[in-house]
Every structure is written in C-alpha cells, then in structure tokens.
Amino acid sequence: MAAAKVIGVVGSGQMGSGIAQLAAVNGLDVWLHDADPGALTRAKKSISESVQRSVSKGHLPQEVGAEALGRVRFTSNLEDFRSADVIIEAIIESEEAKKILFGQLDRIAKGSALLASNTSSISITRLATATSRPHQVIGMHFMNPPPIMKLVEIVRGADTSDDTFNATKSLAERFGKTVICSQDYSGFIVNRILMPMINEAFHTLYTGVATKEDIDTGMKLGTNHPMGPLELADFIGLDVCLSIMKVLHAGLGDSKYAPCPLLVQYVDAGRLGRKQGIGVSGEGRKMKFLFQCPCCSCFCFMKPKAGKAKVKDEAKKEAKKDEAKKEAKKDEEKKEAKAD
Numbered sequence: 001m002a003a004a005k006v007i008g009v010v011g012s013g014q015m016g017s018g019i020a021q022l023a024a025v026n027g028l029d030v031w032l033h034d035a036d037p038g039a040l041t042r043a044k045k046s047i048s049e050s051v052q053r054s055v056s057k058g059h060l061p062q063e064v065g066a067e068a069l070g071r072v073r074f075t076s077n078l079e080d081f082r083s084a085d086v087i088i089e090a091i092i093e094s095e096e097a098k099k100i101l102f103g104q105l106d107r108i109a110k111g112s113a114l115l116a117s118n119t120s121s122i123s124i125t126r127l128a129t130a131t132s133r134p135h136q137v138i139g140m141h142f143m144n145p146p147p148i149m150k151l152v153e154i155v156r157g158a159d160t161s162d163d164t165f166n167a168t169k170s171l172a173e174r175f176g177k178t179v180i181c182s183q184d185y186s187g188f189i190v191n192r193i194l195m196p197m198i199n200e201a202f203h204t205l206y207t208g209v210a211t212k213e214d215i216d217t218g219m220k221l222g223t224n225h226p227m228g229p230l231e232l233a234d235f236i237g238l239d240v241c242l243s244i245m246k247v248l249h250a251g252l253g254d255s256k257y258a259p260c261p262l263l264v265q266y267v268d269a270g271r272l273g274r275k276q277g278i279g280v281s282g283e284g285r286k287m288k289f290l291f292q293c294p295c296c297s298c299f300c301f302m303k304p305k306a307g308k309a310k311v312k313d314e315a316k317k318e319a320k321k322d323e324a325k326k327e328a329k330k331d332e333e334k335k336e337a338k339a340d
Helices: 014-025 037-056 062-071 078-083 095-108 124-128 162-174 190-206 212-223 229-236 238-252 261-268 308-339
Strands: 006-010 029-033 072-075 086-089 114-117 137-142 151-156 178-182 289-292 299-302
Touching: 006 014, 006 078, 014 029, 014 037, 014 062, 014 072, 014 137, 029 078, 037 062, 037 072, 062 072, 072 078, 078 095, 086 095, 086 162, 095 114, 095 124, 114 162, 124 137, 137 162, 151 162, 162 178, 190 212, 190 229, 190 238, 190 261, 212 229, 229 238, 238 261
Parallel strands: 006 029, 006 086, 029 072, 086 114, 114 137, 151 178
Antiparallel strands: 137 151, 289 299
C-alpha cells in the first residue's frame, strides 16, 4: 500500500482532535468529522491553541504549525471521507455505535482505504464484521493526549492482513510513535493492566481504607507514577473507565474485573471527571465531594463548602442583617417609650 496522504478522523473530542493535530503536524491532509457542529468549533479552537503552544515553546517551527492548521478541515458529512486513505474512528467506547459507524464508513470509503479504531478495549474482530473488508480493519490505540504520548498500541483482528498491519505501523512511526502489538483480547495490553489498578483504587476508597488524597499520593511517591490512579481516572473519564471495565468483565469472564460499585455510582451521578469538572479527585469549580456518612457508613454526594471569599461575603450579609434587626428593635423600643 502507498503511503497515506489523506487521513479521516471521526469524533472531535479530546482523542479525535489530538489525532487530527498529530496527522496534520506530520504533513498529512486531515478531515475531522463530528455530527455536532459545536463540537467541531471547540475542536478547531483546541487544535489551534495546542499548536500555538508548541510553537511558543519552541517544540514546533512556526511555519510548520501554520501549515498544519491549514491542513485540517472540519466536516459534519461523512461523504467527505471518500478521498481518505486511512480513516480512524475515535467515538464513544461502545461496540454498537462503532459497528454502525464502520458499516457507514465501509460503504463510503474507497476500496483501498484502511479502517482503524482507536478503541481501548473492544474486539477488532467483531468491529470488522460490520464491514465487507475485514482484512483492512485494525486497532490503532493512541494514548491520551495523542500529540504528546509516545505510544501507539496496534491490534490485529482475526482477518487483518499483513499489508494493513505494515501500513498502520509505518503511519504510527511517521507520527514519531513507539509501536507495541497486542493480540485481540479484551483490554489489549495497556488497559488490561491499567484499568484493574484504577478499579482497585476505587475499591480502596469505597471500603474506607484511605482518603483519595492518600491513595493518589501513595501511588505517586511509592511507585513513582506521575499521576495517582484516581486523578488519572478523572483525566481519562470515569465513564470511559467504567466502559472498559465492563468490556474486561464480559470478555474475560472473571469476577476480578467487575466494576467497583463506587465507580458505577459516580458515573450514574454524572461525575465523569475532568471533562465535566466533576469527578473523584476534587478538582474543578463544579466539583462535588464525597464523604462517608457517620450514621450509616454509606457514601453520599455533597456540594463543596463555600470558598473563603464566599464565606466572608456571607458573614458580611449576616452582620448586616443582625445590625438591621438591632436598629429595628431600638426603633420599636423608642416608639413604646413615647407611647408610655
């Protein structure tokens, strides 16, 4: 297969926009697709800011950055992918959604195009069944954030051809990535190891072994991890962590992969992590905090206490109310004295 010249990326979230940026910076023309025009607007801003930061820090020549921004085109129409040599999907971690998308891409893409999935856990073999070209379907799992992280995990499905594998490996190396290869088992390599660790961190919090701060500090300073597991879960997205744990549990059939009830509860409550400003690490203006109820030992969600500035404002308001009550009482006493 000839070297790719045009890349299509489906999904303009953190992963999709990062992959699009990476491809553009490395000289490829890019179509970035999202059904939501608002998401595309945010992605355009995010990519522009990211490239400009790289230029300002001296990591990227200014002319290369400017050319890269000119190579990315944004669309809500999958038909624009007809010219793509490789199409990488980076949508939600749902097998059903990915299969529907792969079926659409199979009908639209030219016959020689490769279809790659950025899935972090779902079977490539099963995704390939939604297409008429299973030998051209492969897993290309980028780490978050794609422009910075050095690894790409390549996963071959049961029918993935050698040509498809070699072309995908060459593309990843063109991006400056180190490639590792996994068999098509649930979770592959990285998440097969990482997600159970994150899940166990939730169990440690859930059972009251330690606070979230001590859990993260213990893993950072005790094992030299750059980020604690709960902080990392917020960064990845708690919904993504839960989806991967469900895939591991269903695919490998071992109870040790069952998602922690606390992780499930967080996702049910809409606490999805950094992207929502609400998660487990306690970061973000909208963040809610978890405490263990002394009456029943259950875990309850509470609004954060007011900040210092807000406390001072509330104190001033209360002082003014008290002063007004005192003045009103004095006026009432004067009236009563006059009446006597």
